[in-house]
Amino acid sequence: MQLDPKHLAALAAVVEQGSFEQAARWLNLTQGSISLRIRALEERLGGPVVVRSQPIRLTELGQVLYRHYQELQLLSAELAARLPQLNDERPRIRIALNADSLATWFLDAMAEVKEQLLVDLLVMDQDITHEKLKDGEVLAAVSAFGQPVQGCNANFLGAMPYTAIASPEYAAEYFPEGPTTEAFKAATAMVYGHHDNLLLQFLNPWQLKDGDFAVHTMPAAQSFVDAAIKGLAWTLVPVWQAQEAIDSGRVVELTPKDRIKVRLYWHYRRLDASPLQSLTEAVMKATAALRN
The missing domain is CATH 3.40.190.10 (Periplasmic binding protein-like II)
Known part of the structure; x- marks a missing residue:
């Protein structure tokens, strides 16, 4: 089954921007166009992909689609790295992490890969970040839980x-x-x-x-x-x-x-994609002192 990339991009914009109105502004479209693209996805798949609440929430079906969209973005970037003539834009990776990691070491990791990717950060308690990974809302997370989420790797960052x-x-x-x-x-x-x-x-x-x-x-x-x-x-x-x-x-x-x-762990989707691998290497480098 082939899904229209524009429809997936609309879903991603709704999730990341939090509303149909903001998604329309982000993509330079009308709100009606966003609604039509989401409806087209729902009709194609036979069920709702978002819960129209404040803020917007993904259904189980929507979580699968959004995770698929993020993985496609990474794989496209991997292809562009091997074939520069494609000239694709930097992929956007959504990450859940705790505020203290953001305030101490995470910006050092970001600085290492700033030319390779863009990030959307969800800041929350380290005890619940892994839930966002399980729900497909993010591709990586800093968590206090060491057990890898299905389909993911988990690296020990330190204490x-x-x-x-x-x-x-x-x-x-x-x-x-x-x-x-x-x-x-x-x-x-x-x-x-x-x-x-x-x-x-x-x-x-x-x-x-x-x-x-x-x-x-x-x-x-x-x-x-x-x-x-x-x-x-x-x-x-x-x-x-x-x-x-x-x-x-x-x-x-x-x-x-x-x-x-x-104790903190870096969870990330098990993908053969250079941007995510580079980010993982940067994260491990930035937290090396925690493991000493």
């Missing part, structure tokens, strides 16, 4: 160390006797989002659970150290991210002997 930090003034005010259960209850934590599993894992020795302490939520992990320096809260961050501020004395570690480590 990311985290430490709890605060400004010296904040630590003196809220933790005068060190890290105690009462001190953590009285202080305010800075988290990426509600129900931060990693923070609760860190606080487990103090028998604290969600709701026992106040939190600021800030979906911008790269700003957590700045927030701690300004005395807004204490927070849990990768040591890589906080090391300079620790060394300069702008923040202090609340529990320097109780750093917590998160």
Whole structure:
């Protein structure tokens, strides 16, 4: 069965842009044209490919098609690398990863392959990124789970160390006797989002659970150290991210002997495509220090 590439491109645009309207703008088409192309896919395949909600969601059938589209893009790029006269554009790879990886090492990996591919990044907790890979929404993911998803490889990246930090003034005010259960209850934590599993894992020795302490939520992990320096809260961050501020004395570690480590894995589709292989090599290079 041959599927019209324009119809697949319309589906990809709807998924990546989040709506029919934005997809139309992305492809320089009318919204009606996008709807017709999606409907043509659904009529050809005998079922819906998207759930028309906010945001748009893929059906099981749509997940298969979108994964197929992404793989075709990579294989086309592989062919273009072997036959330069084809002059194909760089493929676009959708990746799910956690905010801390983006704030620390992932940009180094991207810099290595910037001429070979484009990326769409979905930023979310490392405990759920692999679900996006299973659903066919991404071709690669940084995950805390080591078991490979069907049809994928999984490389161990290393163990990311985290430490709890605060400004010296904040630590003196809220933790005068060190890290105690009462001190953590009285202080305010800075988290990426509600129900931060990693923070609760860190606080487990103090028998604290969600709701026992106040939190600021800030979906911008790269700003957590700045927030701690300004005395807004204490927070849990990768040591890589906080090391300079620790060394300069702008923040202090609340529990320097109780750093917590998160094992991370790079999952990627099992494809013979150079751009994805190059990205994988760059990812492994950028995280080499985590494996030492």
